[in-house]
Amino acid sequence: MPETLTIDVADRVLTITLNRPEALNAFNAPMMRELIAAFDRADADDEVRAVIVTGAGRAFCAGADLSQGGKTFDFEARAGEADEPGRPAVGEAIGADGRIDWSHDAVRDGGGRVTLRIFSCLKPVIAAINGPAVGIGATMLLPMDIRLASENARFGFVFARRGIVPEACSSWFLPRVVGINRALEWTMSGRVFPAAEAREAGLVRDVLAPEALLPAARALAREIAENTAPVAVALTRQMMWRMLGQPHPMMAHRVDSRGIFSRGRSADVREGVTAFLEKRPPRFTDRVTDAMPEWFPWWQDPRYE
Numbered sequence: 440m441p442e443t444l445t446i447d448v449a450d451r452v453l454t455i456t457l458n459r460p461e462a463l464n465a466f467n468a469p470m471m472r473e474l475i476a477a478f479d480r481a482d483a484d485d486e487v488r489a490v491i492v493t494g495a496g497r498a499f500c501a502g503a504d505l506s507q508g509g510k511t512f513d514f515e516a517r518a519g520e521a522d523e524p525g526r527p528a529v530g531e532a533i534g535a536d537g538r539i540d541w542s543h544d545a546v547r548d549g550g551g552r553v554t555l556r557i558f559s560c561l562k563p564v565i566a567a568i569n570g571p572a573v574g575i576g577a578t579m580l581l582p583m584d585i586r587l588a589s590e591n592a593r594f595g596f597v598f599a600r601r602g603i604v605p606e607a608c609s610s611w612f613l614p615r616v617v618g619i620n621r622a623l624e625w626t627m628s629g630r631v632f633p634a635a636e637a638r639e640a641g642l643v644r645d646v647l648a649p650e651a652l653l654p655a656a657r658a659l660a661r662e663i664a665e666n667t668a669p670v671a672v673a674l675t676r677q678m679m680w681r682m683l684g685q686p687h688p689m690m691a692h693r694v695d696s697r698g699i700f701s702r703g704r705s706a707d708v709r710e711g712v713t714a715f716l717e718k719r720p721p722r723f724t725d726r727v728t729d730a731m732p733e734w735f736p737w738w739q740d741p742r743y744e
Contacts, residue, residue: 460496465504488664493567502574550607561673581612595631
């Protein structure tokens, strides 16, 4: 059983709740591992058609657990206690001459490991931000597809105020979500700002009354689950995110063409068109666990040029 999360599946929607309310859902190593495992579970379960992430209590996530004080981000100083099961010890990244191997797995940022897992997810991810989302609590939201916020939510990319830099791949995600000017303002000032400002900048889609937040997220998740083909959604999600970094639309054309050609031959497309013509709900049968096209993931295919 997870220590830091609760996980619920209902109506083909998997809901992940950050569940350390006494610590304002502060992020720690167990939460990192459990979030990655939860997204692994979502991708492996064909009954799960969408994922919602929210927080227990009055916060979404107040950022990194700072209970180690000034040593919080000094993983060399915390080498004995910060090592994680299955991950190389921090000391292995430091040579006998004291030089650090910056490519070593032990140097990797834990928040980045989570955001990269969310980024690679094959299911739509909806954030239901019930309260303050600060530090990693804000950056973990960025690879989620749709973000809804409570009126009680507050946001802060506070890293510079702690003497550290933005993490969790946010230097890639944040400018793409809100633009470079706003991303720099928020990260260089480190100020905490209200949900209305987050909505105005495009960080969140809607700001809702607290009691309306989860019902709105669930309604959106069900809209996807009940009306769309899972393989088409999985491909669409990856196509949209990964095209953000491409220099020319020809790269999109190549992937679009593969998608249209391969999915056009599928049972799902025949069902989708027939259901539309017969004015009935579709019954899609292709599954992401066994029906993804042979060219996926295309970004790992050396033939994709």
